[in-house]
Amino acid sequence: MNIPHMYIFDFNNMALTVVFLIISSIMAVEFSRQIKKAIDRKKRKMVLYSLLLALIFMLTHLFVIISAGVPFSTSNFYLFFLLFFGICGVGSYSALSLAQRDIANTSQYISTSLLIAASIMMAEYTAFYIIFREAIEIQPILSVMAFLMILVTSFTLIRFLMQITNEDIYEFIKNYKYTGSVLGGMALGGIPYIVLTSMLEIADGSGVHSFLAPFIYMAAANLLFMLVPDLFGEKLIMKNVQSHLSLFSHNxxxxxxxxxxxxxxxxxxxxxxxxxxxxxxxxxxxxxxxxxxxxxxxxxxxxxxxxxxxxxxxxxxxxxxxxxxxxxxxxxxxxxxxxxxxxxxxxxxxxxxxxKKADKLIEYLAYHDELTNLPNRRNLEKVMASLFIKDEAFSLIYLDFDRFKRINDTFGHSFGDKILMQIGKKLAEVMPEECLVARIGGDEFAILVAGGNQPEKIANEIVREFQSPLFAEGMEFLITASIGISKYPEDTNNLELLLKYADMAMYKAKENGANHYQFFDQSMVDQNVNKFELENELRNAINSNSLTVFYQPKYNATTNEITGAEALARWKHPRHGMIPPGVFIPIAEEANLIVPLERLIIRQVFSQLVTWKEQGFEVPRTSINISIIHFYQEDFVKFMQHTLKEYNLYGELIEIEVTESIMIKKEDSINSQLQALREIGIEVSIDDFGTGYSSLSYLSNYQSTG
Structure with a gap:
């Protein structure tokens, strides 16, 4: 058969083919890295990118076919497209899939490279056989050489693609990416020409056989392409070695x-x-x-x-x-x-x-009182829970120390803390080993009595022990305890209620004169409910102005004349009758009602003074008891000024009685308010002077006392 001369290795044709395949190499690298970074739909992206690469390879070969100079048949173009596109898609998918592996074992690497080389060879031979059927003349030796060169290109391509895909530092790979893509495109560009050389008898215009030219080009391109993953691999190894050494040495x-x-x-x-x-x-x-x-x-x-x-x-x-x-x-x-x-x-x-030391300290502080180093409430509840799980009977003793609040008010909290430390130490000393002493808060302590110990015996021991005075900073104090006792499971199997019941029993002991113990009984629950009822009813009484004021006259014993009056708050309950101040005043203090209650009394006193003036009586100076809580209200002095103006009264008609503890505190805010009251004419006197821990020196800044 007379085959026309073909200039298949023409530089212009080869250059255009290489340009197309360089572009496809760059795209393959970018596609592979995008698949690696993808969080989801990796398979879908891999299929899409494989089809795009197959399309580029097919278009490149279309250019090779047209520019080859060999007569071809257009009747089988559809078959060419279908087979070539499918085979290239499989090869591209295999290459992208293997490139995603950080480390591929040798068998995977070889098998995938063989698959890609076989796919390329099959695609090329199938395409050219369909298109150039009339001109085909297989050269066996050249075909073997072509396959070996394609296999070398596949090995190098897969290695390069794996390196580029799995390197995270972009700046590190940028130069190698473009160099490898160019050399890879050059190697891929020679493949269709060596395949054509092995399938056709190619000659130049002089008739001299030039079949070695494509193979020489292909060998040179492969040699250059192989240098890229070798050099890149060495640099990767050095980087990884230095990274691991840095992690090792500088950790x-x-x-x-x-x-x-x-x-x-x-x-x-x-x-x-x-x-x-x-x-x-x-x-x-x-x-x-x-x-x-x-x-x-x-x-x-x-x-x-x-x-x-x-x-x-x-x-x-x-x-x-x-x-x-x-x-x-x-x-x-x-x-x-x-x-x-x-x-x-x-x-x-x-x-x-x-x-570890810090954790132990934190755990200790979480379960111990910082002041006394005794177990705290959390620790107590933890031990109670463990006994509850074991179903062991135990008792709970709740203690509150009488008159401790007066010590705090008189000498300050720092001094009170020293007393609490002595109390905690004394309690710990008298307790049996099986019992747990805990500070609940303030001057309240609890003792968990277990191991067959009798709570009443321990309570009597506590009462007897605290009959001896405590000493602090050269001063002697006698502090007694009010003690409440509840039992598990006799009183309740609810641990929270058990603590509450012991607290109720303690308050009952305090009401009955303190310095003794009281066991819990169910009647205390009813009394506690009544206390909450009284709180709500007291609130309503204040809001509805239902409290009344009685006036106790003050006499001058020498002249037998009335010199003033003291206002006393009274509450007549619609069901319980007259409720004494000793009952409703503490309730008002606990429920934060003391300020509105005292302001209600002040208004009632001012109103009565106006009434006495209108009736023509000589209005005496009237004293009103004011709690320390009122002196922590920023608007107290303004309230007194405004109310005096509202009732058209002078401050000289009013006397404020304060407790001795207010004088001893010497807080700037309290002293400034006391002075401001005196400036508007209101006298300040000390109520129950001498009952606390004070001296006459506290009166030096004040001109009158009661």
Whole structure:
């Protein structure tokens, strides 16, 4: 058959083919990296990108067919497109799929490269056979050479694609990406020409056979292309080695590298500082030699075997130092894997000695009172819960120390804290070992009585013990305790109620004269409910102005004349009749009603003074008891000024009685308010003077007392 001369290796044709395939190489690299970064729909993207690459290869070969100079048939173009597109799509998918693997084993690498080379060879031969059927004349030797060169290109292409895909630092790969894409495109560009050379008898215009030219070009292109992954791979290895060495050497934690038997191969500087051993002393030492205690040794050996089997867990243990002291450490161990084979273990060891101490301190503070170092309420509830789970009977003693509030008000909280410390110490000394003493808050303590101890016996011991005075800063104090007792499970099996019932019993003891103990009984619940009812009704009484004021005259014993009056608040309950101030005043203080109650009394007193003036009586100076709580209200003085103006009264008609504790506090805000009251004519007197811990020196700043 007479075949026309073909200039298949024409430079212009070859250059255009290479340009197309360089573009396809760049796209393949970008597609592969995008698939690697994708979080979802990876399979879908891989299929799409594979079809796009197959389309580019097909268009490139269409250009090769047209520019080859060989007669071809257009009747089989559809078949050409279908087969070539399908085979190239399979090859592209295989290449992109393998490139996603960080480390591919040798068999996967070889099998995928063979698949891609076979796909390319099959696509090329099928396409050219369909298009150039009349001109085909297979050259066996050249066909074998073509396949081998295509296989070399596939090996290099897959290796390069894997390196580029799995490198995270973009700046590191940028130059290699474009260099590799150009050289890869040049190598791919020679493939259709060496295949055509092996299928046709190619000659130049002089008739001299030039079949070696495409193969020489292909060999040169492959040689250059192979240099890229080699050089890139060496740089990657150096980068990874330096990264791992940096992680090893500059890790803030101690790092030990051990072999499969557990012998230490190398350590970093922090490991030397932690253990106190020199590096050469640690090298060759078995890591078990650094672990203290036989039980810890068993635990660590078991942990090491789990790490070798693939588990990565944290473990805490103790590490024995060179000076025979111990450190608490937390170990994170990971396998060292080379080519899918475990060759050793990295042990990252963190010294947590100080953290352990801090944790113990935090736990201690969480369950102990900071002032007395006694267990706190949380600790008490924890022990109660454990006895509840064991279904063991126990009793709960609740203590409140009488007159302690007056000590705080008189001498301040700092002084009161010293008394509380002595109280806590004394309680701890008299308690049996099975009992738990806890500070609940303020001057309230609780004792959990277990182990067959009798709560009444302990309560009597407490009463007897506190008959002896306490001493603080050279002063002597006699403080008695009001004690309430509840029992589990006799009184209730609800732990929260049990504490509440003991509290109720304690208040009952306080009401009955204090300095003794009281067992809980059900009637106390009803009384407590009545207390809440009274609180609500007192609130309504204040809002509806239902409280009344009685006036107690003040006499001058010498002249037998009335010199003034004292206003006394009274509450006539619609059902219970007259309720004494000793009942409703404490309720008002607990419910934050004392301020509105006292302001109601002030208005009623002012109104009565106006009435006496209108009736022509000589209006006496009237005193009103004011609690310390009122002096912490910023608007108290303004309220007095405004109310005096509202009733058209002078301050000289009013006297404010305050407790001795207000004088002793000497707080600037209180003193300024007392002075402001005196400036508008209101006298200030001390009520119940001498009953507290004071001296006459507190009167030096004041001109009158009551």
């Amino acid at each position: 803030p934690d101690s790092v030990f590298r051990v072999d499969l038997q557990g012998y230490i191969l190398s350590v970093n500087k922090q490991a030397v500082e932690l253990t106190g051993y020199m590096p050469n002393e640690l090298t060759g030492l078995h890591f078990i030699d650094l672990i203290g205690g036989s039980e810890e040794e068993k635990k660590i050996r078991k942990y090491f075997m789990k790490v070798l089997s693939g588990e990565t867990k944290l473990i805490e243990t103790t590490l024995k130092k060179a000076d025979s002291t111990y450190a608490d450490v937390r170990i994170t161990a990971v396998r060292i894997i080379v080519k899918n084979t475990t060759v050793g273990v990295f042990g990252i060891v963190r010294d947590i000695t100080e953290q």
